Amino acid sequence: MARKANKPIVVGVDRSTAAREALRWAIDEALVRDCPVHAVVVWSVDLTREPPWHPVEKIRARHARELDATIAEATRGRDRLPRIVPMVVEGAPAAGLIEVSRGAAMLVVARRAGQWVRRALMGSVSSACVKHAEVPVVVVPPAMETPESADEWLVDENISSAGPPRNS
Numbered sequence: 001m002a003r004k005a006n007k008p009i010v011v012g013v014d015r016s017t018a019a020r021e022a023l024r025w026a027i028d029e030a031l032v033r034d035c036p037v038h039a040v041v042v043w044s045v046d047l048t049r050e051p052p053w054h055p056v057e058k059i060r061a062r063h064a065r066e067l068d069a070t071i072a073e074a075t076r077g078r079d080r081l082p083r084i085v086p087m088v089v090e091g092a093p094a095a096g097l098i099e100v101s102r103g104a105a106m107l108v109v110a111r112r113a114g115q116w117v118r119r120a121l122m123g124s125v126s127s128a129c130v131k132h133a134e135v136p137v138v139v140v141p142p143a144m145e146t147p148e149s150a151d152e153w154l155v156d157e158n159i160s161s162a163g164p165p166r167n168s
Contacts, residue, residue: 007105008036008085010135012097012125013070018110022140023074026108029138030082035105040087041067042096056090064088094128101129106136 011026013019023039030037043063045052050059067086075081089096101107109126130137 006035007103008038009033009106009108010038010040010097010101010104011108012093012110012129013039013041013067015066015070016110016112018112018140018142020070020074021143022108022110023070025138025140027074027078027082027084029106029108031080033105034082036083036085038085038087038100038104039067039071040089040097040100041070042089042091042093042100044090044092060088060090093125094132097125097129098133101133101135104135106138107133108138108140111139111141 009026009030011023013023023037026037026039041063043060045056045059064086067088071084071086075084087100089100091099097107097109107129109129111124111126126137126139130139
């Protein structure tokens with residue numbers, strides 16, 4: 001299969017550690033493919049963080065500063081970098097990433113540790129991107145810091161793989 005030359009790698013970025021890892025992965029892959037990285041933060045007005053009277057441009061500027069800081073953190077100490085294009089997009093996170101990734105080489109998103117109940121009830125950005133993106137999606141798993149940070153169910157070694165646990 002022919003490589004899609006110079007199409008950008010789109011990566012969803014926020015201030016989380018998981019997103020920084022996804023950005024680092026995308027940068028490494030872009031160096032191999034010799035293509036740019038589009039680092040994208042998708043935002044909407046969050047009334048829990050910003051009073052409704054704050055100008056939208058001020059909120060957008062804050063997201064742009066945070067994106068620049070995240071890019072700086074992810075690229076610190078590297079000898080080589082691909083071209084990195086910061087993009088600040090207003091909208092719902094999954095829909096915004098899916099839209100920006102149209103025509104890209106791939107979309108890279110992070111999967112956050114923990115919060116499995118919230119994701120089970122409300123869905124997640126990474127799940128929506130996997131289901132609906134028109135390009136390949138890479139989901140970068142979180143670094144495991146402690147067993148408690150895992151978002152998977154712990155496996156009980158006493159449970160048979162053939163069925164539910166038996167009462168003794």
